[in-house]
Amino acid sequence: MKSRKAIVPINIENPDKKINDFLYPKLTNDGASFFRVSNEKEWKYGMVVLKGGGVTENDLFAKIVDAKTKIESVDKLLETLKVYLEKVKEFSIGNIVYVESSNNNEGFVLKKHANRPNIKRNNKLP
Numbered sequence: 652m653k654s655r656k657a658i659v660p661i662n663i664e665n666p667d668k669k670i671n672d673f674l675y676p677k678l679t680n681d682g683a684s685f686f687r688v689s690n691e692k693e694w695k696y697g698m699v700v701l702k703g704g705g706v707t708e709n710d711l712f713a714k715i716v717d718a719k720t721k722i723e724s725v726d727k728l729l730e731t732l733k734v735y736l737e738k739v740k741e742f743s744i745g746n747i748v749y750v751e752s753s754n755n756n757e758g759f760v761l762k763k764h765a766n767r768p769n770i771k772r773n774n775k776l777p
Contacts, residue, residue, distance in 0.1 A: 666768035682752035683759035708732035
């Protein structure tokens with residue numbers, strides 16, 4: 652399943668700071684959380700962006716494996732990533748989202764925190 656939308660990390664306190672990475676939901680005994688693909692760092696919020704060529708669950712899985720992240724169940728992770736990319740499609744570009752645990756079959760839900768980040772723009776003309 653290919654999605655043209657993906658979720659990238661965003662720091663709510665400093666939304667201008669660019670972080671070149673993707674987020675994915677990880678289900679643990681403590682619940683569901685976002686984690687960065689490249690370094691397995693837990694993250695609170697993500698922003699929905701347009702990914703040029705699109706992204707598949709296999710693309711995300713390959714990046715997770717390349718980062719040498721320990722994977723308990725390959726099949727479960729691939730299914731989680733597939734469901735995750737389907738859920739991302741429900742949001743608009745620029746939405747700030749977070750992940751929560753849920754009693755549904757997937758074990759998580761994505762929820763909108765804000766329509767877009769509060770970024771200060773310099774609109775002065777030369």
